Structures are given as structure tokens and as C-alpha cells.
Amino acid sequence: MNLVIFGPPGAGKGTQSNFIVNKYNLYQLSTGELLRNEIKNKTQLGIQISSIMNSGKLVSDEIASNLIEKFISNNDYKNRLIFDGYPRNIQQAENLNFLLNKYSQQLNIVLKLSVPLDVIKKRISGRSVCSICGKIYNEFFEPAPKNADCCANKYLQKRSDDTLEIAVTRYQTYEKNIEPVIDFYKKSNLLKVVNGETSIIDINNEISGLIDGIKGWL
Ligand code: AP5
Ligand code: MG
Secondary structure: OOOEEOOOOOOOOOHHHHHHHHHHEEEEEHHHHHHHHHHHHHHHHHHHHHHHOOOOOOOOHHHHHHHHHHHOOOHHHHEEEEEEEEOOHHHHHHHHHHHOOOOOOOOOOEEEOOOOHHHHHHHHEEEEOOOOOOOEEEEOOOOOOOOOOOOOOOHOOOOOOOOHHHHHHHHHHHHHHHHHHHHHHOOOOOOOEEEEEOOOOHHHHHHHHHHHOOOOOO
């Protein structure tokens, strides 16, 4: 099964992908995470994209496409991919279909997490990520365990694009590009809208129900 999960910044794409990975043995392909790794490793691509990422705008479609094709073309991930943060515009949605087709795969479900801007601001301001294991926390909603070895306070990091100002630009970038993507997936009957404002566990359960309901999969 291949699935897309999309939604505004802070909607819970990473949090829910992590749950789906563990429950269904899929692989999370987060384009944002891959791009941040390029910046962290100071690669040529990382140097090229760092200011774009920190402005809240999108990197080029070509860069994003090259990243995902590496995974779609790899047999280890065949029919096991969660696309977290791809596509973000209609060109990317069409390109994703093209690439999946090229490697004899298809999408089975598209999840849209809906969350309004005021909730997003609070989530982003409280987010931290463990630099050792990558687990996502939130000082208001999902605090890290106090005495853990791995996710101890000293390992928790803020993302450089998690300032209020950049988060609002990221949200505007999302709003500006996403309508045609929503229509595209509505037309192909793949779109499921999930209320992303409820608790993490309630959303886990809703998503499980939707995935379990895909005919011919489990
Ligand atoms: P990316 O890293 O994907 O950032 P984003 O889209 O802004 O989304 P986030 O990762 O911020 O949020 P999330 O939805 O994963 O939420 P999370 O689960 O962490 O992309 C970064 C940048 O890379 C882009 O701006 C762009 O520049 C570039 N990029 C990426 N993909 C691209 C592409 N395809 N094309 C071009 N450019 C691309 O949750 C957030 C917080 O809320 C956490 O603290 C969590 O604990 C908490 N939380 C989650 N769910 C709940 C809940 N239900 N209740 C309470 N708290 C919750
Ligand atoms: Mg994320």
C-alpha cells in the first residue's frame, strides 16, 4: 500500500506517519526531513536550499521529485511508502502519479489532515524533536518523558523554521497551492479528510479505520 498524508504545517503529518509506520510496517518518506538532512550534512543541495526552507517557501519541483524517485524506484520500499509532505502543488500531484506508474505502483489512499491556523501556531511553538531518534514532542500536548536516556531534554531540538513568522508563511504557502491538489484527489476517489484537531490517539484510530477499510489490502 502507498499513501499520501498532507495538511498544513503542524497538522500532525509526522506524528501520524510515525504511528502508521509502526502499525502497518510502511516506510515514511518525509520530503521535509530529507531536505533538512541535506542542510545538516552541508551537502551542495543543502547549501542551495537552506534559505528557501527558512523562508517558508517550497524548494523546486525538480529537487523534490528527484528525492522521491530514489525511494519509489527502490524495490525495498515498493508499495510501502507514506508520502509525508509530497505533493504540495498540482504539478507534484501529477508527477507522483507519473512516477508511481513508471515503477508499476499506485496510490491507495490520500489523507488530508485539517487544522486551523490558531491551533497550528500553538503546536509549532511547542514542538521539539529528539535529535537522537527523531521522535516528535510538544511541550503543551505531548511532553517528552522526564528521565528518558534517549529523549532527554538536552537532546531535544527546535526546528529553525519553527518561528511564528516562518510558520505563518509556510501556512500561506500551503493555502496558496493546495486547492487543485484536493480537487485532483477528490476526482480520483482517493481523498479522505480527517479532523486533525482532535487528540493524537483519536486521529490514530480514525486513520486505522480508514486504512483497514481499503479493500484487498490487509
Ligand atoms: P515539512 O518538514 O514537511 O514541514 P511542514 O509541512 O511545515 O509540516 P511540519 O513537519 O511542520 O508539521 P507536521 O504536519 O509534520 O506536524 P507534526 O506531526 O510534527 O517541510 C518543511 C519545508 O521543506 C517546507 O516548508 C518546504 O520548504 C520544504 N518541502 C518539504 N516538502 C516539499 C515539497 N514536496 N516540495 C517543495 N518543498 C518541500 O506535529 C506538530 C506538533 O504538534 C508536534 O509538536 C506534535 O507533537 C503536535 N501534535 C501533532 N498532532 C497533534 C494533535 N492531534 N494534538 C495535539 N498536538 C499534536
Ligand atoms: Mg513533519
